[in-house]
Amino acid sequence: xxxxxxxxxxxxxxxxxxxxxxxxxxxxxxxxxxxxxxxxxxxxxxxxxxxxxxxxxxxxxxxxxxxxxxxxxxxxxxxxxxxxxxxxxxxxxxxxxxxxxxxxxxxxxxxxxxxxxxxxxxxxxxxxxxxxxxxxxxxxxxxxxxxxxxxxxxxxxxxxxxxxxxxxxxxxxxxx
Numbered sequence: 785x786x787x788x789x790x791x792x793x794x795x796x797x798x799x800x801x802x803x804x805x806x807x808x809x810x811x812x813x814x815x816x817x818x819x820x821x822x823x824x825x826x827x828x829x830x831x832x833x834x835x836x837x838x839x840x841x842x843x844x845x846x847x848x849x850x851x852x853x854x855x856x857x858x859x860x861x862x863x864x865x866x867x868x869x870x871x872x873x874x875x876x877x878x879x880x881x882x883x884x885x886x887x888x889x890x891x892x893x894x895x896x897x898x899x900x901x902x903x904x905x906x907x908x909x910x911x912x913x914x915x916x917x918x919x920x921x922x923x924x925x926x927x928x929x930x931x932x933x934x935x936x937x938x939x940x941x942x943x944x945x946x947x948x949x950x951x952x953x954x955x956x957x958x959x960x
Contacts, residue, residue: 785886785931787829789938793886794828794879795821796941799948819875827879831858831887848905854889855898 798819826833834853843849852858859881866873889896892906 785938786935787832788942789934790828790832790883790886791825792938792941792943792945794824794882795945797882798824798875798879799945823876824879827876828883830880831883834858846905847907848895850887850889850892850895851905852898854884854887854892854895856884856896857898859884 798821831850831853835849835851838851839849842851859877862880863877866877884896894901894904895906898905
């Protein structure tokens with residue numbers, strides 16, 4: 785999945801959670817905990833922000849574009865760290881791990897359960913590996929016919945969040 789869908793679905797889930805469970809909470813809060821939307825965006829993109837800068841350099845050796853940021857190990861370590869040092873940050877941990885759901889990472893067990901299945905990540909096909917990183921990445925995106933639809937849904941979700949936030953701010957100003 786590409787950034788638009790990750791952002792759209794994560795921010796829409798945040799907005800819905802605020803409406804469902806945070807009716808009496810201050811603006812932007814979920815279950816009474818303040819949530820910084822900027823940190824939520826970083827968390828939603830976190831696994832890709834870790835892996836994608838490394839992938840072009842490691843692709844020839846690993847044949848993988850999803851690396852350590854997409855492993856269960858990192859997400860468990862992050863969850864433990866948040867629980868220990870920043871318990872109120874569970875919302876960001878949820879956004880960070882929600883990325884794995886949107887990427888359907890369970891279909892790549894070598895990456896998801898790394899290093900339980902060995903030190904290799906899920907590898908692209910031999911034909912794609914021969915293309916090099918950028919051409920292989922583009923070929924993979926083109927072959928996944930559901931991606932444009934998910935990106936469109938993510939864009940619509942993102943536009944809904946933006947519109948709802950703008951309407952909410954305008955009505956709050958009108959009530960003053």
